[in-house]
Amino acid sequence: MIRQKSGFTLALSAAMLLSLGACSQQSEDAVSEAPQANNFEEVYNSISTETLKQHTKTLSSDEFGGRLPTTPGEKMTLDYLTTELTKVGFEPGNGDSFFQQVDLMQITASPDMTLTLGENKLAYKEDMVAGSKREVSEINLSDSEVIFLGYGVNAPEYDWNDYEDIDVKGKTVIVLVNDPGFASPEGELFQGSTMTYYGRWSYKYEEASRQGAEAVFIVHETAPASYGWSVVANSWSGPQYGLVTPDGGASRVAVEGWISREAAVKLFADAGLDFDEQKDYAAQGAYSEPLNLTASVTVKNDFEKSKSYNVLATLPGSEKPDEHIIYTAHWDHLGTDETKEGDQIYNGAHDNATGTAAILAMAEAFSKLNENPKRSVSMLVVTAEEQGLLGSKYYAENPVIPLDKTVANINMDAMNVLGRTKDVAVIGMGKSELETYLDKAVKRQGRVLTQEDTPQAGYYYRSDHFSFAKLGVPALYAKGGSEPIDEATADYRKKTNLVVRGCYHQVCDQFREGWDFGGIQEDTQMLFEVGYDIANSDDWPKWAPTSEFQR
Numbered sequence: 001m002i003r004q005k006s007g008f009t010l011a012l013s014a015a016m017l018l019s020l021g022a023c024s025q026q027s028e029d030a031v032s033e034a035p036q037a038n039n040f041e042e043v044y045n046s047i048s049t050e051t052l053k054q055h056t057k058t059l060s061s062d063e064f065g066g067r068l069p070t071t072p073g074e075k076m077t078l079d080y081l082t083t084e085l086t087k088v089g090f091e092p093g094n095g096d097s098f099f100q101q102v103d104l105m106q107i108t109a110s111p112d113m114t115l116t117l118g119e120n121k122l123a124y125k126e127d128m129v130a131g132s133k134r135e136v137s138e139i140n141l142s143d144s145e146v147i148f149l150g151y152g153v154n155a156p157e158y159d160w161n162d163y164e165d166i167d168v169k170g171k172t173v174i175v176l177v178n179d180p181g182f183a184s185p186e187g188e189l190f191q192g193s194t195m196t197y198y199g200r201w202s203y204k205y206e207e208a209s210r211q212g213a214e215a216v217f218i219v220h221e222t223a224p225a226s227y228g229w230s231v232v233a234n235s236w237s238g239p240q241y242g243l244v245t246p247d248g249g250a251s252r253v254a255v256e257g258w259i260s261r262e263a264a265v266k267l268f269a270d271a272g273l274d275f276d277e278q279k280d281y282a283a284q285g286a287y288s289e290p291l292n293l294t295a296s297v298t299v300k301n302d303f304e305k306s307k308s309y310n311v312l313a314t315l316p317g318s319e320k321p322d323e324h325i326i327y328t329a330h331w332d333h334l335g336t337d338e339t340k341e342g343d344q345i346y347n348g349a350h351d352n353a354t355g356t357a358a359i360l361a362m363a364e365a366f367s368k369l370n371e372n373p374k375r376s377v378s379m380l381v382v383t384a385e386e387q388g389l390l391g392s393k394y395y396a397e398n399p400v401i402p403l404d405k406t407v408a409n410i411n412m413d414a415m416n417v418l419g420r421t422k423d424v425a426v427i428g429m430g431k432s433e434l435e436t437y438l439d440k441a442v443k444r445q446g447r448v449l450t451q452e453d454t455p456q457a458g459y460y461y462r463s464d465h466f467s468f469a470k471l472g473v474p475a476l477y478a479k480g481g482s483e484p485i486d487e488a489t490a491d492y493r494k495k496t497n498l499v500v501r502g503c504y505h506q507v508c509d510q511f512r513e514g515w516d517f518g519g520i521q522e523d524t525q526m527l528f529e530v531g532y533d534i535a536n537s538d539d540w541p542k543w544a545p546t547s548e549f550q551r
Contacts, residue, residue, distance in 0.1 A: 040532070043368045047361050047525050049517035055084070055357035059331075060349035060511045067348060068335025069104065069241065069308040069383045077331050078309055081381055084360050085313040088367040093312030093378050094400045100310040102383055102394045103244040105135065110300040111237065115217075115259070117146065118270045118293035122263050128217070129236040130257030132299050135248040139299040141215050141255050144172040146293045148268075150282030151176050152216070153198045154207055158190055160285060169212035172255075172295040174264070175204050176282060178224035182456055183283030195458030199224075202388060202461075205256045215255035215295060219264040226457035231505045232258050234346075238337065241387035243394055244305060255299055267293065308332075308383040310391050312400055315366050317376040317535065324376045324401045325531045327362055328392060328464045329355035329412045330385030334505060349511040350500055354415035356381060358524045365528050373535035375407060382464055385413075386505075392464035396471050403468075408434055408534050408541055409475040410527055411465035416480035416519035418496055419489040423481030424526065425452040428460030431469075431549065433541040434476040434530070441529040445522055450481050469549045474541045476530065480519040492516060 058064075059080065065073035082098045092098045109131040115122040122128040132139045150162045152175030160180065179199035181190030190196050197203055201218055208216035222228050236258060242249065259267075261275075268275040271291040311331070317323065333348025347353075359379050366377050378401065382391030399406070424442045426435060429451040442449055452459060460466065465475035484490040496515070503509040534541065543549050 036532075036536075039368070039370050043365050044525055044528065046368060047365050047521060047528060049521045051361045051364065052354070052357045052520050052524065053515075053517050055360050056349060056353045056517075057511045059356055060347040060353040062345050062347065064347075066335040066346040067331060067333045068239075069332050069387075070106065070306040071335055073335065074308060074332075074383070078311060081311045081331065081356070081360070082313075085311070085363055085379065088360075088364045090313035090315050090363050090367065090379065093314040093380075098311050098313055100312055100395060100398075100400060102308045102310055102391055104241045104306050104308050104384060104390065105244050105249070105303060106239050106241055106306050107131065107133065107135075107301050107303040108239045109237075110302075113297055113299060115257070115295065115297040117259075117263070117267050117295050118291075120263065120266055120270065122259060125233040125237055126260075127263040128257060128259045129233060130217075130255055130297055130299055131236065131240055132255055132301060133242050133249040133252040134254060134301075135303055137301055137303075139254050139301070141172065141295060141297050141299075143294040143296055144170065144214050146172045146174060146291045146295050148174045148278060148291055150286075151178070151180055151198070152204045152207060153179060154211075155190070155196075155198050160190075162282075163207070163211050168208070170214045172215040172217065173208050173211075173213045174217050174219060174259070174267075174291075175208075176224070176279065177201065177204075177218050177221060178456065178458070180283055180285070182224045183279070185456070189283070191455075194455035195461070197458070197461050199458050200461045201258075205253060208256075209252045213253050215257075215297075216253050217257050217259050217295075219261060220258050221261045224456070226454060227504060229260055234334065234505050235386070241384050241390055243390055255297060267291070308391070310383055310395055311381040312378060313363065314376055314378040315363070315372055317374050318372040319374040321376050323405050323407055324378045325407055325535050326378045326380050326401065326409050326468075327359055327412065327527075327531060328380045328382060328409060328468075329359045330383070330391065330464055331356050331381045332383050332386055332391070334386055337507075340507070343507045346505070346507055347510045350417055350509050351414040351504065352385070353511070354417065354520060355412035358412045358415055358520065358527075361524050362528055362531075366532075373532060374537075375535040377531060377535055385464055389464055389467050392467035396467040396473075403471055403473055406468070406473050408531075409465050409468040409473050410434075410531055411463055411475060411477045412524075412527065413463040413477070416523055417500060417515045417517070418480070418484075418493045418519060419516040420485040420518045420522055421447070421480040422483040422485055423448050423450045424478055424523075425450055425481040427452045427477040427479075430544060431460075431547050432474040432476070432543045434474050434534075437530045437533050437541070438476060438478055438526070440533065441526045444529065445526060447522075453482050472549060474543055474549075478527070479523050489516070
């Protein structure tokens with residue numbers, strides 16, 4: 001039986017861009033008139049590939065052990081960051097401390113588990129991964145009724161509710177990754193090929209929890225997820241972190257996880273259904289009745305509370321020290337897996353030693369100015385991004401600098417190691433007036449602004465700026481685009497991109513002497529100018545009127 005939703009809302013992307021252009025016109029004068037210290041050009045040009053390369057190499061070395069929170073690698077990383085920030089004259093940003101404590105709950109699910117769906121037994125990491133955010137040593141999901149709920153989205157603004165009139169309390173929900181717009185790239189649904197937050201895995205678990213489900217499993221497919229099954233297997237196994245919560249995780253679903261596409265195809269076939277056909281129905285706002293199957297799995301947890309730390313350093317403003325521009329990058333990665341044969345260290349060179357290196361290079365540049373900017377500039381290097389943006393989430397919900405004094409956030413994550421480009425990709429293009437400042441900095445370099453290549457991947461919701469955006473602070477995430485500066489760079493890019501993509505969240509994400517840091521240098525200079533201009537302005541950049549993140 002198929003049930004059809006009542007209607008759809010057209011995509012707003014074009015309207016957002018038009019309205020942003022109208023409102024940002026008011027800020028262009030402030031951008032063009034932003035004062036520059038006498039040595040701005042000298043400082044701008046001092047941001048070097050050598051500095052960026054050395055910081056990246058050090059932070060991603062085997063000595064740091066993959067920079068997993070709460071491990072000795074964290075201590076080494078924090079020491080390195082505070083030493084370098086102190087060296088260039090930045091002050092502790094949290095009173096007399098560089099640190100903000102983040103209380104984490106580390107939960108490690110035993111790999112000795114099997115998920116039974118109907119007659120199918122799914123093997124851990126091969127066909128499924130599962131875990132729990134609840135502080136309970138053993139979770140038993142036993143003969144739980146299984147329901148397929150399309151994309152698992154409840155979005156009133158798009159007149160879409162996959163949970164409408166369905167009671168999922170105590171049941172197991174299976175949902176698709178991404179949002180309905182992925183199946184309608186021309187923009188008929190949601191924002192077309194541009195993923196909204198409704199497409200993120202974190203949203204799926206949050207909504208299923210709100211609806212009272214007992215378990216939720218996301219069907220993995222590489223295209224709509226934008227990463228392969230190995231990323232899921234590596235990222236959702238081993239120690240998992242969450243923020244310590246007053247209810248001990250009781251408000252979350254008991255079991256949350258993923259199943260492979262192959263497992264889903266077999267599961268649906270057992271129910272007499274064609275998986276791809278059901279996907280098509282789901283994209284039309286329709287879904288099937290219960291699959292007449294049950295789910296069972298036992299998740300055994302070891303859990304312990306631990307402490308990790310965000311790093312916050314500030315260069316006080318010369319006129320308005322209480323107003324801040326905050327740069328962010330995450331220092332953490334996936335650590336060391338001693339169960340692996342051969343290389344065991346997830347060095348995280350690209351993700352995100354490069355962004356952390358940019359933070360340090362940026363701090364050094366600001367410290368070289370003849371006069372500090374009018375507003376304060378703060379560097380926030382956060383923990384536990386790889387575990388769900390936890391460090392930045394904690395900071396945004398417990399800000400050291402009040403959010404109403406936080407003028408803007410500029411984020412740096414997995415910088416461009418593919419060489420210089422003619423274009424700059426804006427992740428989440430059209431969201432705020434920060435792009436006016438960005439456009440000025442990009443024009444200085446003879447480049448142009450473009451939309452990201454894969455808006456369907458939802459990158460705007462996958463890094464630390466999102467934690468600020470959710471609470472109303474305009475946040476910018478931009479980096480070198482896809483058009484190489486010359487033919488030689490194009491050849492280098494083709495070869496290197498194969499490695500970069502293949503090594504995402506893998507042990508082969510290692511520093512390589514042959515990497516071209518020219519693109520990282522240009523992007524760091526660009527974002528330095530953006531922050532500098534905002535810090536010397538009286539302007540408060542705004543969200544586009546149609547943005548979901550209005551302050």
